[in-house]
Amino acid sequence: MGPERNILAFGDSLFAGYGLEEGESYPARLEMALRAKGVNADIVNAGVSGDTTAAGRLRLAFTLDAQEEKPDLFILELGGNDMLRGLSPAETRANLAAMLEELKQRGIPVLLMGMRAPPNYGPDYQRDFDAIYADLAQEYSADLVPFWLESIYEQQNLFQADRIHPTEQGIEELVEATLSDVRAALPETDEG
Secondary structure (H helix, E strand, O other), rough: OOEEEEEEEEEEEHHHHHOOOOOHHHHHHHHHHHHHOOOOOEEEEEEEOOHHHHHHHHHHHHHHHHOOOOEEEEEEEHHHHOOOOOOOOHHHHHHHHHHHHHHHHHHOOOEEOOOOOHHHOOOHHHHHHHHHHHHHHHHOOOOEEOOOOOOOOHHHEEEEEOOEEEOOHHHHHHHHHHHHHHHHHOOOOOOO
């Protein structure tokens, strides 16, 4: 199976597995899917329900310092709660940029999970918010999934009653849709 690949999945309720059974979260299912493809993945789920980018920024260094080994890959999934609370895209961008800067200084590769604002937020907000992820991925040489809920976004049956959090089946679809992105973002190992 090869060397162990340590992945830190850092996000909000979409990673924490809100409303799902233990072992059904995106990071847990992603680990299983990677292992099924022969990648010896060990994914730490650092998803905290309700986290904004500001909250993530506050806990980033502590979370990284608490890891036994430096992660081979850091999956950053934050911004949805900023949007739900109507925080300014400039604030979201600044917080994500600060986290990407910290990760860059520590030499940790990043896969950024992009979000999109729904049209009801208005065209200006939508434009400003939607540009954040691609801009920052380019600026910090991070890998990017442009809109990581893309594969299930139009399918309400893959969301829980709140229409925000994916069902177990929704998570399976997301893992399938993003597995190749995660594999591509994992740095090559010296072995093999």
